[in-house]
Amino acid sequence: MLTANPEILKFSLEKRIIPRFESLSRFLKTDKDAIVCLIRQWYSFDPISYDHAVANINLMTDFGVCDSAIATLVQTRSSIFGSTDFIKTLEEIKGLGFRPSTTTFGIALTAKGLGVKLWDEKVNAFKKWGWSDEDVLKAFRQKPQCMLVSVDKINLVMSFWVNQLGWDAMAIAKTPHILSLGLEKKIIPRAAVVQYLLSK
Numbered sequence: 001m002l003t004a005n006p007e008i009l010k011f012s013l014e015k016r017i018i019p020r021f022e023s024l025s026r027f028l029k030t031d032k033d034a035i036v037c038l039i040r041q042w043y044s045f046d047p048i049s050y051d052h053a054v055a056n057i058n059l060m061t062d063f064g065v066c067d068s069a070i071a072t073l074v075q076t077r078s079s080i081f082g083s084t085d086f087i088k089t090l091e092e093i094k095g096l097g098f099r100p101s102t103t104t105f106g107i108a109l110t111a112k113g114l115g116v117k118l119w120d121e122k123v124n125a126f127k128k129w130g131w132s133d134e135d136v137l138k139a140f141r142q143k144p145q146c147m148l149v150s151v152d153k154i155n156l157v158m159s160f161w162v163n164q165l166g167w168d169a170m171a172i173a174k175t176p177h178i179l180s181l182g183l184e185k186k187i188i189p190r191a192a193v194v195q196y197l198l199s200k
Contacts, residue, residue, distance in 0.1 A: 053081035063090050069106025080113035089113065097141050104144055111140070111147040125151045129158040129169040139176035146176035156183055165191055 060070055073080055083089060089112055090100070098105040112119065126136050139146050157179055162169050172178050181187050 052084075053078070056081045056083060056086045059086055060090070063087075063094075064100035065090075065105060065109075066101050066103065069103050069109075072103075072106055073110065077110050077113060080110065083113070096137065098144070107148070108140070108144040111144050114148075119147065121151050122147055122149075122154060125154045125158075126173075128155075129162065131169065131173055135170070135173045139173050143176040143180070146179045149179050153183075154179065157187065160187065160191075165195070 057070060057074070089109065093105060093108045093112060094100060096108065098108045123133065123136050126139075127133070131139075136147075158169055158172070160183065161167050161172060161178075178187065
């Protein structure tokens, strides 16, 4: 595993490596998971931002965020812990109706953590297909993963749904999990079955 990041061996075992390992092992299931994460995410936290990241992780714990959600963020979205106004984001997600003790809170936090610019681009993509701001928020509350798909994926699915199938875009607003499905492998084959049944 060290071949993926041999530079880690240049750092102090007592001052840098062990403290980071102990921080990660609080949330990850096994020592192996902690070691893998430590190696892969080493440069996500420079010496200054590391303490800040730990403070934000502790803030999540105090806020009631479940360990599994924290573990997922540490492993996949460690950059989110660099936020300088993290409590505001946590309060915003909670205000949208997500309970900190659930894993969906972490998913919603990940989506919001992508930044205002990318969030707005996705909102505008949905609005291009007739959704309102409230429709976007309702879909997000129901299935926060819908805001993790790319703008291109949103437009591809919507184009197929509306232009090729002739179906209402608002149907996806009510069942946003569709956006997380693969277009070629899941959506198109299932739509073909529905069309066949409707033709009978």
